[in-house]
Amino acid sequence: MRVLSWNVQGAVPPNGSIERIQNQVTYLEDSAGLPDIVLLNEVTTIQRERWRDFLTEIGYGEIVDTLEWAAELRESTVPPHQDYNHVNGNLIAVHETSPASDLERMPASIRYGPWEGSDLKDWDTNVPEKILNANVSLGDTTLELWNVRAVPGSMHGEEKIKILENAYNRIRKGSGMPCILAGDFNSPNRELADGTIIPWRYEDKGEIAERWVEAEMNILRGLEDQGMVDVFREQHGYGDLDILDVSHATQTEEPLAVAPAEVEGKRFDHMIASTDLNPQECWYEHEGFSCSDHAPLIAEFSP
Template sequence: MRVLTWNVKGAFPYQAEEDIEAQFEYLNDLTQKPDLLLLNEVNQYRRELIRDLVTDTLGYDGVVDTLSWANELRESEIPPHHDIGHTNGNLTAVRDSSCIEHSPLELFDEVYDDEDIKHLTTHYPEKILVTTCELAGVEIEVWNVRAVPGGMKGEEKIKIFETVFQRIINGEEKLRILAGDFNSPDEELPDGQAVFHIDDKDPKIRDRWRNAALNILKGLGHVGMVDVFRYQWGYGDVDTLDESFGNSRFDHIIASEELTPTDCYYDAESLDYSDHAALIADFKI
């Protein structure tokens, strides 16, 4: 099973159609097409074009996205959404339409009866797309997530991390893949320590910020999930491309170890079409 996650740089309202088409030419030219395609920053103004390219050019009949939700929130006059752009969302695709089901997060759920926090805390719910996918004969809960930039959105980045972590860690046991652009960490030391540049943040929020990011990046081992890239390559000097955005590794695939990861790499060619590298991982289920 092959998984590809990619931030396609669709945060700006008027993303050029030719740029989008070039991205899909890159995807279509891949020697091995992914069984599970996860796209972040999919421009909601280009929803019809993008969905047509996913189905007609790439051949994925099972497509779920959060772009309609982003559009509804953008047009809302209800604070704070009247003052939020909501220009992009996420898209998840598989070959067979019968093998994917949208699993939207409920604001309240009986699973969380004993929890203090029972609701979706972020004002950017379109950044969290949860589906149940049947791949290689196995049912997998797939989380397609993009954390908004902390420098621009502040606490909203923390809320996305907290929402995702709480739901996964407190959910029932199942096979999972969590992937996307987490905009974290800013640096990684040779021993694997994650570093966050948050000295300029309000002291009241620094610990919460650091803990929320570390929970996503390191804390899901409690439910049997591993950072697939580091699982494959370890730490120290990594003899492969280990940067997905600038000098940082912002894009991740964190998956149940039971899915047996066998390879994981950032594709340098994809940087010709976006400011993020596509991350590709193979699993032997």
């Protein structure tokens, strides 16, 4: 089972143009090998139907997204939504040849679910379109999917913390079924060769800084006791690697002009998955830089 997670950089035109979307869909078909499950971030709200049409044409018959949330909130006059552009959201699609099927978007209820008896219901973000939760059938098992895109903290402050906290806490309070958590977490700041994670604001003082660091560390490492691992690091380890090991080429102007191992930037895009799914391979796909500023993250599982 091949799973792809990708920030398609559709925040503002021309990044959400029809031509760009066509190039990205062509990449999924010709280069990525039609992954069984795709989890996309920054899918442009105004191009929702085109995305759905193009994906359907290449065999993705089951699609769920949060784009209607974003569209409705974009028109809202209720504060503080005037401070958020709400121009994009998340999308999950399952290919018709996939062993997974019956994709179902899960409602963001604060009343019904494993969290109904909890003191905190973990749904307090002003940008709910950045969290998409869905279930799919995988043989006799139900697989839980979380597609998350954390907004940049430099622009939206505590909204980044809320997104990470909400996703993490809901997964911890969930049903315990096999799970894949993936997306652009805008974290960490950097990783050391010995595996040490350096979150943003780790040198700052105060309650907010502590909460910030905890939110990043929880989403990246806090699910290990539930049998969920960072698939890329589990496969490749840390230190100098001879493969692409960043997803956002923030320090390389033309990432396609250099070898994959020479691309410098941030490893913002992650896939945290249950070991029950038996991850086999995981890599950042260099060619994806041809149509986004993020490289797709692809993992193969043998559940």
